[in-house]
Amino acid sequence: LRRGAGAPDLAGRRVVVSAGGTREFLDPVRFLGNRSSGRQGYALARTAAARGAKVTLIAANTALPDPAGVDVVRVVSTRDLQEAVFAAGADADAVVMAAAPADFRPAEYADSKIKKTDDVSAPVVSLVQNPDILAGLVRRRREAGDGPVIVGFAAETGDATGSVLEHGHAKLARKGCDLLVVNDVSGGKAFESTENAAVVLADDGTSTTVPQGPKEALADVVWDLVVRRLAR
Ligand code: CTP
Ligand code: CA
Numbered sequence: 001l002r003r004g005a006g007a008p009d010l011a012g013r014r015v016v017v018s019a020g021g022t023r024e025f026l027d028p029v030r031f032l033g034n035r036s037s038g039r040q041g042y043a044l045a046r047t048a049a050a051r052g053a054k055v056t057l058i059a060a061n062t063a064l065p066d067p068a069g070v071d072v073v074r075v076v077s078t079r080d081l082q083e084a085v086f087a088a089g090a091d092a093d094a095v096v097m098a099a100a101p102a103d104f105r106p107a108e109y110a111d112s113k114i115k116k117t118d119d120v121s122a123p124v125v126s127l128v129q130n131p132d133i134l135a136g137l138v139r140r141r142r143e144a145g146d147g148p149v150i151v152g153f154a155a156e157t158g159d160a161t162g163s164v165l166e167h168g169h170a171k172l173a174r175k176g177c178d179l180l181v182v183n184d185v186s187g188g189k190a191f192e193s194t195e196n197a198a199v200v201l202a203d204d205g206t207s208t209t210v211p212q213g214p215k216e217a218l219a220d221v222v223w224d225l226v227v228r229r230l231a232r
Pocket of ligand 2: 101102103
């Protein structure tokens with residue numbers, strides 16, 4: 001069995017990859033955002049296309065060239081991303097959520113630019129929670145009794161409540177997806193980088209360690225694991 005780069009083992013498959021970081025606007029000029037560049041998602045889209053898949057890349061605020069042979073859908077907010085992922089994921093064989101959706105958005109949007117009114121006071125921004133897209137995909141699949149392989153990403157830092165891997169295992173169980181790619185982002189590692197290291201946790205208890213290397217190498221390991229699941 002030939003695996004990894006060059007093998008057409010995703011031929012005839014439809015896959016959806018989300019990439020980048022969503023933005024939640026406060027007013028026409030300001031937003032809450034995050035540090036996701038979209039590089040890992042683009043690497044997943046490129047490698048899936050190279051392996052023969054029909055790929056839809058849902059890109060949130062990325063500044064990267066469109067990968068050749070991939071359908072690119074552009075979105076801004078977490079709710080836009082949810083709509084696009086749910087639509088494209090409806091008849092997909094796999095959905096990989098490499099995007100970093102903002103967990104919260106401002107409770108209110110100001111139609112015109114928020115102005116300073118004096119020299120000292122500042123507005124208080126109230127936030128509300130955004131939908132959890134990954135959890136929603138898992139719910140939809142459970143309700144339908146059938147659906148795509150679902151892959152999540154988790155950028156974690158170790159803290160007083162647990163290590164990076166402990167947080168990863170807890171998140172995999174909480175989200176109910178099939179695979180969770182766990183990154184250690186302590187000190188800002190991985191952001192804006194072309195390299196990544198990760199541990200891919202599977203719901204069957206297995207884990208695959210991917211050493212520091214190009215984001216394409218991690219992407220190929222993810223597709224290897226997806227291909228194996230699709231063959232079950
Ligand atoms: N995710 C999602 N919808 C959200 C937030 C996250 O689909 N509103 C997806 C991400 O794309 C990722 C996975 O869920 O694949 C894990 O994201 P993460 O931010 O680590 O999970 P959260 O449940 O938001 O937990 P945390 O409090 O650690 O941010
Ligand atoms: Ca989050």
